[in-house]
Amino acid sequence: MKRTPPEAKQGDRIWVNDVLGRLEKEAARSADTHLLHLAFDGFPGIDFYFKDEAAHASGSLKHRLARSLYLYALCNGRLRKGQAVVDASSGSTAISEAWFARLLDLSFTAVMPACTSPAKIRDVQALGGGCDLVEDPGQVHARAREHADNGACHLDQFGLAERATDWRGNNNIAESIIGQMRKETHAEPSWIVCGAGTGGTSATIGRYLRYRRLPTRLCVAEPRGGAFAEGWRTGDRSVRSSHPTLIEGIGRPEVEPGFLFEIVDKVLEVDDAASIAAAWLLEFLLGHRYGGSSGTNFIACLQLAAQMRERGETGSIVTLLCDRGERYRETLFEPDWLAVNSIDLAPWRHALKWAIEKGVWQVPSP
Incomplete structure (x- = not known):
């Protein structure tokens, strides 16, 4: 695995501190x-x-979860400056994650079943997010992992939700x-x-x-x-x-x-x-x-x-x-x-x- 130079890590910490401050202000x-x-x-x-x-x-219960998932990714060193973000979602979580991505100046893609309500898809796109629509709902997790394999930070709401929340x-x-x-x-x-x-x-x-x-x-x-x-x-x-x-x-x-x-x-x-x-x-x-x-x-x-x-x-x-x-x-x-x-x-x-x-x-x- 390619190691990150120490000076790059320091620069990343400065960026993390900045976005954590933005999340703290939003919560307040x-x-x-x-x-x-x-x-x-x-x-x-x-x-x-x-x-x-x-x-x-962002219009739903998932606002709390999205904030927690971003905090979890940042504080565990999983999300870095300039990195794309992805998650699998049928809609509301994706909208909230797109809302926070815009707040933090991050690129976000939601992997969604193609049958998701059209209004939810439009809401993600209106917030600047992209929608990767999958015909088989059972394949959304696999598609999200493909994005992660190509360098995106997978917020992974289904795998991390219960541990990301305090x-x-x-x-x-x-x-x-x-x-x-x-x-x-x-x-x-x-x-x-x-x-x-x-x-x-x-x-x-x-x-x-x-x-x-x-x-x-x-x-x-x-x-x-x-x-x-x-x-x-x-x-x-x-x-x-x-x-x-x-x-x-x-x-x-x-x-x-x-x-x-x-x-x-x-x-x-x-x-x-x-x-x-x-x-x-x-x-x-x-x-x-x-x-x-x-x-x-x-x-x-x-x-x-x-x-x-x-x-x-x-x-x-x-x-x-x-x-x-x-x-x-x-x-x-x-x-x-x-x-x-x-x-x-x-x-x-x-x-x-x-x-x-x-x-x-x-x-x-x-």
């Missing part, structure tokens, strides 16, 4: 995201909270939630609900809850047939998904390295149509559009609340609004697209209305 300028509260007639004594991660500058604190998402809940009626949530894409968010939350010795339990909301659900049930990390999903960002085809089964208390699987119907309902309830994974989370919250109500329990449930729904205006929020994909929202709309009014979760008949 970023206000924490809002924690929105809803209460429903069907669930007296149970409060619902939605952490609006779509409010980040799960003990430093205003990570779990610490932020618990801090914002401090003055609420049920300050220690009964449940926190999140999806699993890289596994980084569930790992951060699960670890933090244990670190703080909190009674709060962690539920992962997963598209039906996703690999994480089957792997969590069986303990088998080699399983594959049994059903494709239309919900981008979660429901991975295989168990990613960052999926930590041991710190997840429950996994609930959600049909795609239910997730999409819930995303439409969230727009009505909150006045803003959010993506399909936010709908998946909402469905899991309602199921947990129904179980709590049956047991006569009160408390609070917190979940995440993951990304902006405008990115899905040509897919999840487009009636023609829903028809092409045989998605009928009507039965799930009825189920959702019944749940929030009566406190009972009923799956529509096939």
Whole structure:
């Protein structure tokens, strides 16, 4: 291996110090995201909270992860001045990584499945990033490694997400939630609900809850047939998904390295149509559009609340609004697209209305 001359290393450290300073300033300028509260007639004594991660500058929960991945690459000496950056992503992480690449004056390429929402592809390109579209979604990791073999720094969200984030604190998402809940009626949530894409968010939350010795339990909301659900049930990390999903960002085809089964208390699987119907309902309830994974989370919250109500329990449930729904205006929020994909929202709309009014979760008949 060719060694870097000492004087070049010193120059690289000067550059690293500069970009770390830029990241520190960006974090200081970023206000924490809002924690929105809803209460429903069907669930007296149970409060619902939605952490609006779509409010980040790059539009999603992945803003936190992208910052952490750049910090991890810089502080481990993996990212050098003038080096290109690459990652495999279905969209939101790529947009956030492109946002930070522009902040740091770096060249960025997102390796994406060709079926990614057109709006997400445009968002990456608008931020100055390139999109390498791959027809077979199962080959995005291999294509990203090809870029790395040609000299790019692979941020590797799927391989590094759970270790790149400081799960003990430093205003990570779990610490932020618990801090914002401090003055609420049920300050220690009964449940926190999140999806699993890289596994980084569930790992951060699960670890933090244990670190703080909190009674709060962690539920992962997963598209039906996703690999994480089957792997969590069986303990088998080699399983594959049994059903494709239309919900981008979660429901991975295989168990990613960052999926930590041991710190997840429950996994609930959600049909795609239910997730999409819930995303439409969230727009009505909150006045803003959010993506399909936010709908998946909402469905899991309602199921947990129904179980709590049956047991006569009160408390609070917190979940995440993951990304902006405008990115899905040509897919999840487009009636023609829903028809092409045989998605009928009507039965799930009825189920959702019944749940929030009566406190009972009923799956529509096939």
